[in-house]
Amino acid sequence: MSPKPFYLTTPIYYVNSVPHLGTAYTTIAADALARYRRMTGDDVFFLTGLDEHGQKVAQAADEHGMSPQEWCDSIAPRFLETWELLDISNDDFIRTTQERHKRGVQAFWTKLHDEGYLYKGAYEGWYCVPDETFHAEDQLVDGKCPGCGRDVEFIREENWFFKLSEFAQPLLEFYATREAEGRPFIRPETRRNEVVSFVEGGLKDLSISRTTFSWGVPLPFADNHVTYVWIDALLNYITAVGYGSDDPADAARFERYWPAQVHFVGKDIIRFHCVIWPAMLMAAGLPLPDSVFAHGFLLTKGEKMSKSKGNAVSPAELAARFGVDAYRYYFLRDVQFGADGSISMEAMVQRINGDLANDWGNLCSRLFNMVGKYFDGRVPDANGAGEEEADAAVRAVADSLPARYEAAMTAFDYAGALEATWDLIKATNRYIEESAPWNLAKSDETRARLAAVLYTALEAVRVAALFCAPVMPRTSAEVWRRMSLGDIGAVTDIEAAAKWGQLPSDNPVEKGDPLFPRIDKDAE
Numbered sequence: 224m225s226p227k228p229f230y231l232t233t234p235i236y237y238v239n240s241v242p243h244l245g246t247a248y249t250t251i252a253a254d255a256l257a258r259y260r261r262m263t264g265d266d267v268f269f270l271t272g273l274d275e276h277g278q279k280v281a282q283a284a285d286e287h288g289m290s291p292q293e294w295c296d297s298i299a300p301r302f303l304e305t306w307e308l309l310d311i312s313n314d315d316f317i318r319t320t321q322e323r324h325k326r327g328v329q330a331f332w333t334k335l336h337d338e339g340y341l342y343k344g345a346y347e348g349w350y351c352v353p354d355e356t357f358h359a360e361d362q363l364v365d366g367k368c369p370g371c372g373r374d375v376e377f378i379r380e381e382n383w384f385f386k387l388s389e390f391a392q393p394l395l396e397f398y399a400t401r402e403a404e405g406r407p408f409i410r411p412e413t414r415r416n417e418v419v420s421f422v423e424g425g426l427k428d429l430s431i432s433r434t435t436f437s438w439g440v441p442l443p444f445a446d447n448h449v450t451y452v453w454i455d456a457l458l459n460y461i462t463a464v465g466y467g468s469d470d471p472a473d474a475a476r477f478e479r480y481w482p483a484q485v486h487f488v489g490k491d492i493i494r495f496h497c498v499i500w501p502a503m504l505m506a507a508g509l510p511l512p513d514s515v516f517a518h519g520f521l522l523t524k525g526e527k528m529s530k531s532k533g534n535a536v537s538p539a540e541l542a543a544r545f546g547v548d549a550y551r552y553y554f555l556r557d558v559q560f561g562a563d564g565s566i567s568m569e570a571m572v573q574r575i576n577g578d579l580a581n582d583w584g585n586l587c588s589r590l591f592n593m594v595g596k597y598f599d600g601r602v603p604d605a606n607g608a609g610e611e612e613a614d615a616a617v618r619a620v621a622d623s624l625p626a627r628y629e630a631a632m633t634a635f636d637y638a639g640a641l642e643a644t645w646d647l648i649k650a651t652n653r654y655i656e657e658s659a660p661w662n663l664a665k666s667d668e669t670r671a672r673l674a675a676v677l678y679t680a681l682e683a684v685r686v687a688a689l690f691c692a693p694v695m696p697r698t699s700a701e702v703w704r705r706m707s708l709g710d711i712g713a714v715t716d717i718e719a720a721a722k723w724g725q726l727p728s729d730n731p732v733e734k735g736d737p738l739f740p741r742i743d744k745d746a747e
């Protein structure tokens with residue numbers, strides 16, 4: 224069977240910000256899914272990138288005495304470095320100033336222009352430059368932007384409009400059809416209701432061009448018009464996989480990967496992704512993505528994190544302090560993906576010391592230690608003793624893990640996937656406690672039983688490492704290395720790899736340093 228394509232995306236991040244915990248959160252979640260899907264054998268294409276156009280970028284560049292392109296080029300490495308630091312395994316990194324993107328955007332609007340979905344009209348409204356968003360007079364709050372509270376500018380200009388209003392009914396039918404098919408387009412459900420009632424209220428045509436500045440993709444059929452930055456940005460999802468290119472290889476790539484399985488977004492940009500984006504695709508006659516998943520905000524002490532509130536820590540700082548895997552684990556385990564989640568240093572330290580140092584790290588180190596002590600650092604042969612009830616119980620938890628994990632990941636429930644994995648880790652810890660290998664080691668008569676117990680626990684660790692790998696790739700690779708197993712990153716059939724009993728007897732096992740050093744609570 225040829226591998227199934229699986230295309231997933233993060234939003235492209237705006238170059239006027241540097242990577243922060245919020246963008247890292249979305250990207251880590253997407254990465255864990257990409258890694259898991261590769262381990263199930265899918266042909267994954269994982270895209271992230273940068274949104275480099277718009278008035279705000281032009282202004283920021285100006286303030287820094289740079290051209291807009293120079294400004295973008297100076298910010299892009301900060302994202303690339305952060306993603307590398309966090310072990311993000313993206314297959315591509317699109318920048319909207321790239322030729323492939325501009326070409327695709329132009330092809331797209333030419334198509335919609337030819338199909339009669341665009342018209343020229345006058346636009347008046349209040350514009351919030353930092354948000355790159357228009358607001359009607361009655362939407363303003365005390366004359367300020369209703370979104371961010373900052374000053375707005377009055378803008379009146381001739382724009383090109385997309386007949387978005389024609390798509391309200393087709394969109395409602397589309398949402399309902401997907402619902403009926405059991406594969407909802409908008410996830411989670413709370414977001415779905417919000418979008419549906421918004422569309423039910425009717426849609427206004429959408430201004431898609433600007434003439435007051437030039438830092439954008441020019442509309443090919445209208446002089447002095449550049450594409451509105453938000454619309455330009457959405458198109459990255461198709462231009463990155465080859466849309467708009469004449470090269471047959473690009474066309475084949477587009478054919479293979481589009482439509483995407485999932486767009487991960489923050490809940491603040493859901494209308495762009497669940498209303499405007501599918502309407503644009505419908506107008507162009509292109510297939511629609513499988514789903515858009517909106518995650519919540521990260522809150523510290525009940526407030527949305529932001530630089531201005533001074534409660535922002537950089538991803539690099541956290542990774543340096545706690546380790547990359549621990550960082551990735553904490554955010555995916557402690558915050559239910561899809562809901563707002565409170566994060567705190569205290570909770571992070573607790574997760575690291577509890578789940579990682581005590582449960583997982585300690586299981587590996589005490590077990591590897593005993594193998595060193597009782598079996599010269601080699602996996603014992605378990606065939607001398609029959610399987611006892613306690614062994615079968617651990618095996619049963621391991622056997623049920625692939626299906627539970629798959630179900631959770633299909634629902635984008637990272638916490639659930641990790642919980643299922645931890646059921647195996649905890650069961651193995653209890654098993655060791657109850658089997659007390661240190662007592663079995665006291666007599667030659669119980670040597671066969673000692674071998675069986677250590678083998679069972681080692682096999683459980685081998686399986687647990689597989690399912691930790693999407694979220695914590697480094698430590699899982701290290702656990703497999705210490706057990707002289709192959710490259711965990713090369714696994715392409717996780718279910719087959721997880722089948723019980725594959726750990727070769729006599730494999731050298733290395734004790735190594737603690738996988739997750741305990742964090743001193745008071746020092747934090």
Ligand SMILES: [Zn+2]
Pocket residue numbers: 351352353354368369370371372373
């Ligand atoms: Zn604003």
